[in-house]
Amino acid sequence: MYSFEPNEEQQMLVDAVGKYAANDLRPAAHDAEEGREFPKKLVSKGWELGLLQASVPESYGGFGDRSAVTGALAVEEMAFGDLAGALSVMAPSLFATPILIGGSEEQKQQYLPKIVCGEWAPYTAALMEMSFDFDAHSLKTTAKADGEQYVLNGEKIFVPFAKDAEAMVVYANFNGVTQGFIVAKGSTGLVVSEEREKLMGLNALPMYRVKLENVTASRLGGASGHDFELILAAMRIASAAAAVGVAKSSFEYAKNYAKERDAFGVKIAQKQAVAFMLAEMRTEIEAMRLLTWEAAWKLDNQKEDFCIDAYLAFTGSADMAMMVTDRGVQIYGGHGYIRENPVELLMRNGRGFPMLLGLAIV
Amino acid sequence: MTIEFEAPKPIVQQQVMLKTVAENMMRSVSREFDENEHSIPWDYVEFMHTAMKAAGGGGGLTVTEEKPKEGAEKRPPIGYQKLATQIEMLSWGDVGMYLITPGGGLGAAAVAAAGSPEQKAKFLERFNGDKPTYAAMCMTEPGAGSDTSSIRTRAVLDEATKEWIINGEKIFVTGGDKSFTEYEKLGKGFIVVWASIDPSAGRSGMRAFVIESGTPGVKINKLEHKMGIRVSDTAAISLVDVRVPFENVLGKPTVEKTNTGFKGAMATFDATRPLVAASGIGVARAALEFLKEKLEENGVKIRYGLPRQKLTNIEREVIDMEIMVKSAWLMVLKAVWMADNKKPNALESSMCKVKAGDVTTKVTQKAVEILGPLGYSRELLLEKWFRDAKITDIYEGTGQINRLVVARQILGYTGAELR
Numbered sequence A: 001m002y003s004f005e006p007n008e009e010q011q012m013l014v015d016a017v018g019k020y021a022a023n024d025l026r027p028a029a030h031d032a033e034e035g036r037e038f039p040k041k042l043v044s045k046g047w048e049l050g051l052l053q054a055s056v057p058e059s060y061g062g063f064g065d066r067s068a069v070t071g072a073l074a075v076e077e078m079a080f081g082d083l084a085g086a087l088s089v090m091a092p093s094l095f096a097t098p099i100l101i102g103g104s105e106e107q108k109q110q111y112l113p114k115i116v117c118g119e120w121a122p123y124t125a126a127l128m129e130m131s132f133d134f135d136a137h138s139l140k141t142t143a144k145a146d147g148e149q150y151v152l153n154g155e156k157i158f159v160p161f162a163k164d165a166e167a168m169v170v171y172a173n174f175n176g177v178t179q180g181f182i183v184a185k186g187s188t189g190l191v192v193s194e195e196r197e198k199l200m201g202l203n204a205l206p207m208y209r210v211k212l213e214n215v216t217a218s219r220l221g222g223a224s225g226h227d228f229e230l231i232l233a234a235m236r237i238a239s240a241a242a243a244v245g246v247a248k249s250s251f252e253y254a255k256n257y258a259k260e261r262d263a264f265g266v267k268i269a270q271k272q273a274v275a276f277m278l279a280e281m282r283t284e285i286e287a288m289r290l291l292t293w294e295a296a297w298k299l300d301n302q303k304e305d306f307c308i309d310a311y312l313a314f315t316g317s318a319d320m321a322m323m324v325t326d327r328g329v330q331i332y333g334g335h336g337y338i339r340e341n342p343v344e345l346l347m348r349n350g351r352g353f354p355m356l357l358g359l360a361i362v
Numbered sequence B: 001m002t003i004e005f006e007a008p009k010p011i012v013q014q015q016v017m018l019k020t021v022a023e024n025m026m027r028s029v030s031r032e033f034d035e036n037e038h039s040i041p042w043d044y045v046e047f048m049h050t051a052m053k054a055a056g057g058g059g060g061l062t063v064t065e066e067k068p069k070e071g072a073e074k075r076p077p078i079g080y081q082k083l084a085t086q087i088e089m090l091s092w093g094d095v096g097m098y099l100i101t102p103g104g105g106l107g108a109a110a111v112a113a114a115g116s117p118e119q120k121a122k123f124l125e126r127f128n129g130d131k132p133t134y135a136a137m138c139m140t141e142p143g144a145g146s147d148t149s150s151i152r153t154r155a156v157l158d159e160a161t162k163e164w165i166i167n168g169e170k171i172f173v174t175g176g177d178k179s180f181t182e183y184e185k186l187g188k189g190f191i192v193v194w195a196s197i198d199p200s201a202g203r204s205g206m207r208a209f210v211i212e213s214g215t216p217g218v219k220i221n222k223l224e225h226k227m228g229i230r231v232s233d234t235a236a237i238s239l240v241d242v243r244v245p246f247e248n249v250l251g252k253p254t255v256e257k258t259n260t261g262f263k264g265a266m267a268t269f270d271a272t273r274p275l276v277a278a279s280g281i282g283v284a285r286a287a288l289e290f291l292k293e294k295l296e297e298n299g300v301k302i303r304y305g306l307p308r309q310k311l312t313n314i315e316r317e318v319i320d321m322e323i324m325v326k327s328a329w330l331m332v333l334k335a336v337w338m339a340d341n342k343k344p345n346a347l348e349s350s351m352c353k354v355k356a357g358d359v360t361t362k363v364t365q366k367a368v369e370i371l372g373p374l375g376y377s378r379e380l381l382l383e384k385w386f387r388d389a390k391i392t393d394i395y396e397g398t399g400q401i402n403r404l405v406v407a408r409q410i411l412g413y414t415g416a417e418l419r
Ligand SMILES: Cc1cc2nc3c(=O)[nH]c(=O)nc-3n(C[C@H](O)[C@H](O)[C@H](O)COP(=O)(O)OP(=O)(O)OC[C@H]3O[C@@H](n4cnc5c(N)ncnc54)[C@H](O)[C@@H]3O)c2cc1C
Pocket: A272, B106, B136, B137, B138, B139, B140, B144, B145, B146, B147, B171, B172, B173, B174, B175, B226, B234, B391, B394, B395, B396, B397, B398, B399, B400, B401, B404, B419
């Protein structure tokens, strides 16, 4: 059956997250970006919505089953509020979800209850590396087996909350394939930069550089490892959903502004040049939302082409977010270029999608 | 309800069968009928008529509903979804030939949307007859295309005979010839003509009239020579003192200060735009699949999953095309799913038409470019699909008109506020 309507449970979640995004995240976005920090209180409030908790089975302390479709719905709503805020709230998933997907029974028991039953705590993952053609399938960070343990070497960038993280998943090249490894806080050889990353956008999300020099780690899933494609697809879908949310935010601002702003005796929205931009923004947002949903549904149902679809959704949504957020600024004119106006930040955030893989996961 | 993308079983089964038709009865003669414009592929026409009748299709490509089996659980309706997938697959075969699939087409759609139960019974019955039968819809005039409110065709009621007298000129009537000219192999069709019963009332004065084939005063002046979809007849029709029975008017025969007449036309568009979009996407998919096949034959593999920076230009193009075609198709599915579930879909229906118009033209243009001489040569079908594709962005509202509709919907504007 084809169906395009969230179920009741999903709708409740979407409504709750949407309210939080609109009432809490959106108004805080500008000051958080300028002040380079998201208010702790807001992060806790977002955590209490229970997105991660709802995707962890009861046996590990949660109260539900993971669904990429539900995740995509929630991430879109969150990111509609603010991208940095959304990524802050959801950071513990970066660690917990890969364990849920690929962890051994022992690893699940060890980490999941602690994370989902408690307050928001910094857990994270390290995927990106500093190369222009970064490719999650050919990482420069390496892992070598050493008895029961593994030894990691390399350098990771854009790692959220790395400074205080209780633990992180580090992705590394193990005999030619990408695998995740669990690195404990304070491991010998783990060096987190003092300075935070300085990026074009996302400044309210504290990100760090992480060096690994012969760091001892355990492999996700134990000796037999795990299927990284499942994790990568979940990251791509999250990124796609976030791109849709950011685009929707810019579209909403631009639409409302266009209905208020006068020029040549009419509202600028009454000019086709503006109205058509809005129509195209809305159309492309819808297109990529549906592509993302389908990819998520395929991942949930283990359809054979879920990898390709997640990749297409990720790639297409990134382009779409750039196009839409660019036009958001255009519709505001000169005012769109001024940092006081939200479309400005949205355009900077909108550019990041292809190179910010691994900052969210569903 | 939930979010789900599993094709329903009846659709899966239907697609397997239609693909065979597309390959063996459409593509195999595509070139021949493209080169011999206006000749009729009777084999296809008669085969489709028989096949659709046998399948209980109720006459042509129309929305059908399964009768639930005794005691079985009632399943959600999927009639529009089935129809859109049928159209997509037939257009993947040959979009021009899809357009001449026997049945009521846009003419019957207008009756279905704006007609009374008696009118529906009277006019729609025939498509299930022994011979293939057609109907067409005549809105466009030489002086009025996108701006349908400025049509000049007039209908005046002759109080003495209780007949409508219609005068005017219509152009670009898809299927006009097969609907109106009496062919031995075809059943008796009709055209639906939009006219004003009160020009001072603007849109609220517009009504659609059913005119039976053979009615005196109607003349087919010419069949257009076109860039593509050349097997589909596009007629120019003049109407001089055409007398039509009173009961052939769709909707109220009197003018009120409401937009009911025009609303009838718009309701038709909400239903048909996703179907036009579906047909465009069929062509786009044909072009994309052909492109990938040729690339593979020539040793070019598409390496999905790599970052853009590592892809070749061809790989990037193909991946972008795939994103376009897939997402456009999902938009069509959503629009028809809404129609099936009786959800208002004016926005979704126009959005999917905007998207399909863009995607279909872009994808076919790019495919020709990438394949170079293979794309341009008439030895292969790609150049034809490129020509066929362009119509998607023109009829059932141009890309611009559908953008207007989308913009009005999202801004909450009337036609007067955003023209
Ligand atoms: C092969 C074919 C089959 C057809 N079949 C049928 C049929 O079966 N029945 C039928 O009634 N019609 C049919 N049509 C007509 C078709 O729907 C019209 O051609 C179409 O609506 C555009 O009208 P037009 O050609 O007069 O262009 P115009 O309305 O003159 O438009 C010219 C250009 O101006 C743009 N434009 C117009 N108004 C606006 C506006 N307000 N804002 C911005 N841009 C605008 C248009 O988008 C277009 O780019 C068919 C046409 C073709 C080519």
